[in-house]
Amino acid sequence: MTLLRIHLSRTSLAEGLQAVVRAAPAASSVPTHGGLRLEASPDGVTLTMVGGIASARYELPAEKGRVEVERTGAAVVPASYLYELVRRLDDGPVTLERTNSFHLTVASPGMCGRLSGIDPDLFPQAPVPGPEASALRLPNSVLRRMIRQVAFAVSNSDSRPVLTGVLCRLVGHRLTMTATDGVRLATASCETERLHPSADPEQEVSAVLPGRMLTGWARLLTDGGWTDIRLGPREAAFQTGCTSLYSVVLTGAYPPVDKLLPGSLAAEWTMAAPALLQTVERVALLAGKEALLHLRSTEPGVIELTACSADIGELREEIRPDSLSGEPISVSVNGRYLADTLRAADGQRVTVQITGSRSPLVIRPADDPGSLYLLTPVRTRESA
Structure with missing residues (x-):
């Protein structure tokens, strides 16, 4: 007895599978997590994944030549295997069929396979918000x-x-x-x-x-x-x-x-974000596993970035911000974290504010007042 039979274009099926596998947990002991529920109705096919913290659903509306439902029903199979199989098929029609067992037959021109599944009635519900949301x-x-x-x-x-x-x-x-x-x-x-x-x-x-x-x-x-x-x-x-x-x-x-924001400023500088990022990435290359990066004022209008590792070597580079004001700068940070922050800042210019060697650095994209970043300094003997 046929419990499910649908015909889809490989492109449509692959697109839907790609969307829902994003919700698959990295690891889970629950059998249904990582499983994909296919449910066919006269209106089309619904693909659903339910994980431990997130679930996804993709609707494939019925459309001649792309999504055709011959027999309504449901099946649950491992999402990753079905996705990887469909992704590697040539473009063309794909037929999915479930008969008396929980197995799902996958067929396309010149290929026929079978995936083991579980009872669709055991598949959990997605965590849908209530009307108070x-x-x-x-x-x-x-x-x-x-x-x-x-x-x-x-x-x-x-x-x-x-x-x-x-x-x-x-x-x-x-x-x-x-x-x-x-x-x-x-x-x-x-x-x-x-x-x-x-x-x-x-x-x-x-x-x-x-x-x-x-x-x-x-x-x-x-x-x-x-x-x-x-x-x-x-x-x-x-x-x-x-x-x-x-x-x-x-x-x-x-x-x-709100309580993490530092108080009065000790120093502030503004410069092009891409140039600062490139300098930080270069200097951090020689920072070793600790990724320790030192920033200090060397002369008016100049900031020196230094990284030193006994196993790798030492690198110093100077930057000249467009504007620099306040007290002399001397602070140490994690270079990788600073680079990550500058990449995420998503702006052409950034303003860096320092309130002291022990207080967080504040990084503000000049063209995005809605964004703000804090980076806690690394304690060193000089800052202790």
Whole structure:
């Protein structure tokens, strides 16, 4: 007995599979995580993946020659194997069929294979936000840029799970994203369109969303189009075109970011971001594993960057900022972290502010007042 039979173009199927595999967890002991549910209805085919913290759904509407449903039904198979198989097929029609067992037959001209699956009834539901969720909309290009500006600063350690996420804070029509690993901090903000005018426009909504999930979503976005976002107390949802992404909200107290901003300035300089980045990358090459980079004033209008490693060597390079004011500079930072920050700053000019050898550096893109970066200095004998 045929329980599912659909015919799709390889291009359409590969596009949908590529979108949903972004939500696959890196590792999980739950059998259904990493599985793909195909559900065929008269309206088309829905591809769904449910992971531990994020889930994805892609809608393939019925269309002659691209998506044709001969027999409605459902099947669950390993997503990565189906995606890699379809990705390697020649362009042309692909038939997916499930009969009495949980196996899925994959056939195209000259090829026929079978993937082992599980009972579709065991497949869990995606974490969809409830009706109390706040809804907003913003251009894909803006959202992608914001994620890229902050996601690099999330923590890679699970010792404080909340720091592996990005704090999304909505106040009125303004969305602010913040990420920190305790050493560096990145924040970006923009104006959005609230989709529920009846809701209190000044209501503040906060949710910490997994950084890996947001990075995967950003890779899906094209310059055109919009993303609709729903932020709830326990779940969040993103939707653009045929693709939807669902995520749990990370629990735990996020650090009070406003208290991390340093006080009065000791020194400040402004210069072209690409030139500063190139200098930092060159000098950091010889910094060794510790990536220690020293910045100090050598004469009026000149800052010297130095890196020294006993195993590699030493490199010094001078920069001449367009403007430099304040006290003499002497501070040490992680060179790799500084380079990452300058790449994410996404501007032609940056202003670097220093409040002391022990206080965070503040980096502000000159042409993006909604972005700000902090980088904690490295303690050395000179700064102790």
